[in-house]
Amino acid sequence: MNGKxxxxxxxxxxxxxxxxxxxxxxxxxxxxxxxxxxxxxIPAVILTCIFVIAGRKRPEGQVxxxxxxxxxxxxxxxxxxxxxxxxFTLSGSIPNFADAFFETVSGFTTTGSxxxxxxxxxxxxxxxxxxxxxxxxxxxxxxxxxxxxNLDKKNSMYLxxxxxxxxxxxKLVPKTKTTxxxxxxxxxxxxxxxxxxxxxxxxxxxxSLIHAFxxxxxxxxxxxxxxxGHFDSAYIDYVISIFMILFGINFNLYYFMLLGDFKAFWKxxxxxxxxxxxxxxxxxxxxNTNQMYGSIMKAFRYALFQVSTIITTTGYAxxxxxxxxxxxxxxxxxxxxxxxxxSSTGGGIKVSRLMIVFKGVKREIKQLVHPKSVNLIxxxxxxxxxxxxxxxxxxxxxYALLAIVSVLIISLDNQDFTTTFTxxxxxxxxxxxxxxxxxxxxxxxxxxxxxxxVFCIDMLAGRLEIFPFLTFLTMFAWKRKx
Numbered sequence: 001m002n003g004k005x006x007x008x009x010x011x012x013x014x015x016x017x018x019x020x021x022x023x024x025x026x027x028x029x030x031x032x033x034x035x036x037x038x039x040x041x042i043p044a045v046i047l048t049c050i051f052v053i054a055g056r057k058r059p060e061g062q063v064x065x066x067x068x069x070x071x072x073x074x075x076x077x078x079x080x081x082x083x084x085x086x087x088f089t090l091s092g093s094i095p096n097f098a099d100a101f102f103e104t105v106s107g108f109t110t111t112g113s114x115x116x117x118x119x120x121x122x123x124x125x126x127x128x129x130x131x132x133x134x135x136x137x138x139x140x141x142x143x144x145x146x147x148x149x150n151l152d153k154k155n156s157m158y159l160x161x162x163x164x165x166x167x168x169x170x171k172l173v174p175k176t177k178t179t180x181x182x183x184x185x186x187x188x189x190x191x192x193x194x195x196x197x198x199x200x201x202x203x204x205x206x207x208s209l210i211h212a213f214x215x216x217x218x219x220x221x222x223x224x225x226x227x228x229g230h231f232d233s234a235y236i237d238y239v240i241s242i243f244m245i246l247f248g249i250n251f252n253l254y255y256f257m258l259l260g261d262f263k264a265f266w267k268x269x270x271x272x273x274x275x276x277x278x279x280x281x282x283x284x285x286x287x288n289t290n291q292m293y294g295s296i297m298k299a300f301r302y303a304l305f306q307v308s309t310i311i312t313t314t315g316y317a318x319x320x321x322x323x324x325x326x327x328x329x330x331x332x333x334x335x336x337x338x339x340x341x342x343s344s345t346g347g348g349i350k351v352s353r354l355m356i357v358f359k360g361v362k363r364e365i366k367q368l369v370h371p372k373s374v375n376l377i378x379x380x381x382x383x384x385x386x387x388x389x390x391x392x393x394x395x396x397x398x399y400a401l402l403a404i405v406s407v408l409i410i411s412l413d414n415q416d417f418t419t420t421f422t423x424x425x426x427x428x429x430x431x432x433x434x435x436x437x438x439x440x441x442x443x444x445x446x447x448x449x450x451x452x453x454v455f456c457i458d459m460l461a462g463r464l465e466i467f468p469f470l471t472f473l474t475m476f477a478w479k480r481k482x
Contacts (some may be wrong), residue, residue, distance in 0.1 A: 001434050006072055011055025013076050015232050017083060022459035024087070024132065029127030034124045041045050050143035067471060074472030077460055079104045084133060093126045098449055105456045107133030108346065109463035112220030112315035112432025113423075115445045119225055124206065127223045131213040137463070138217025138247070138345035151327075179418075185307035186254045191216040194243045211316075215243050218345045218431040220315025227440065228305070229318040237301055239320055241308040245278060248340030269380050270341050270352045274311075277351070279449065281307045282337060285328045288335065292323070310335040310445045313347035314434025317440035336425045336434075347430030347462055353385060356384055397453035398466050403428055406458055410451050423447070427458040 021044040028037030081104045087093075088100035101113045106113045107130055116122070122130070191212050198208040210223045224230035228240060249271060256264040265271070285303040286296065293299040302319045309316045311331055321332055340347010354375065363375040377384040405425045413420075415437060422434030423444065433440045444455065461469040 006068055007054045010075055014047045015051030015055050017080055018044040024129035025356060029126045031124040031215045033123045036091045036125050038368055042090060043086040047083055069326035070468035070471040073464060073468045077108060081108055087129060093122050096454060102452045102456055104133060105459050109236045109430050109459040110134050110137050110219035111430040111459045113427055114443050117443060117445055131210045131221045134217030134219030134221055135213040139183055163402050176469050180186060182255055183251055186251055190246060196238045201233060201239060215240050215314060218245055218247055218312045218314040222454040227317040234301055237305050244308045244314050246313045247433055248344050248346040250341040250343045251344055270355060273355060274341050274351045277306055277313060281331050285331055285368050288325050288328045309334060310431060311338060312340045313429055313431045320440050322439040336429050336431050336455055339429055353392050355379060356389060360389055363466040395466060406454050409454050413448050413451050424458060427455040427463045430459060430462045
């Protein structure tokens, strides 16, 4: 393990976080919240000192490999969350540091689960920071840092591979830093367009930024207790629904569109399956809840929003789907597990992985019927390698094992099964709300400290697609050479 290079990269990353903390401090000064603004300045100063000590001088041995990349990524998300939680505790907004850490992990991992019972009581700068963590974490903290700092091609490649979600890691252009800038350029542009659309619908600038951050990062933190439902606006519901769906699409496809390659966009198999799932789920829930709302259009509006917010793992709410029929709730749980597209800001297992699994099962059936036949698995006319297929199967096994262990530990709190199971699904898949006590109108405040720690592990493991985080926890990876 190249410890010096790991410390150097982490030092530079913490220096970037120090700069980011100044933005909510400025918001605090703008709203006359000088005391709360100071809560951001203090950790910013500490982080700057760490940067000066660890992140200024590049070590002589600069070579890192896959294990260093995974350890750096996991360490970065943990340290960013630890320091990002300090303003909440120092200001007294969330006095308990464990709760503040949970809230910050939930923010950076774009989960949106909360321990706050009265979110509207928070100062404006705290609400801004809470949602801004979504926007930073949506595209990935490492991708953000790669855009701003200078790392050599090989080192940055390992970091990006460890953080970008999906079964396969593709670069848009040869230089990783250029790829990061392209991704963030598209990300920033879509976010800005959403802010404008929301302001056009009657939101003020602050509310527009908060909900644009949550939609872009597919996080779901709102500055209102009743989330997007606070505005009771069909226009806002449809705008946020559309943009959540857009942010759940593979960002590489937007780059192809910028190049004028619309054919590659519309012929993408994962995109077609993703949109098909959304359309099917929306129609089924609309028909199933029609009598509840007394109007097919109203039922469609609520169904589309909730399907969009769950499959993209955003977690906003405009209605309490705890009250929906069992059939609709089952669809919601399935959408929690499926998630959005690979290389998007959404969480979950990812549509592409499910496609690979289904095609793998289909191939096995054909092999049983015709043992001598040669059957290849293709996605977008590209052959899926056996290595990728094995990686998907191993990922799903690790996912299932982590979910089972988490459910068993959380069950010690003696909550009902629906709460226990969906709370794990909500955190492991980075969704936010679950069902029953952790539904759209509930929160995670009543869970024990042990359960909150498990939820934090689930959120981090879900966002980093399990293996980078498990590598960090597996100490032998720090010593072995591979």
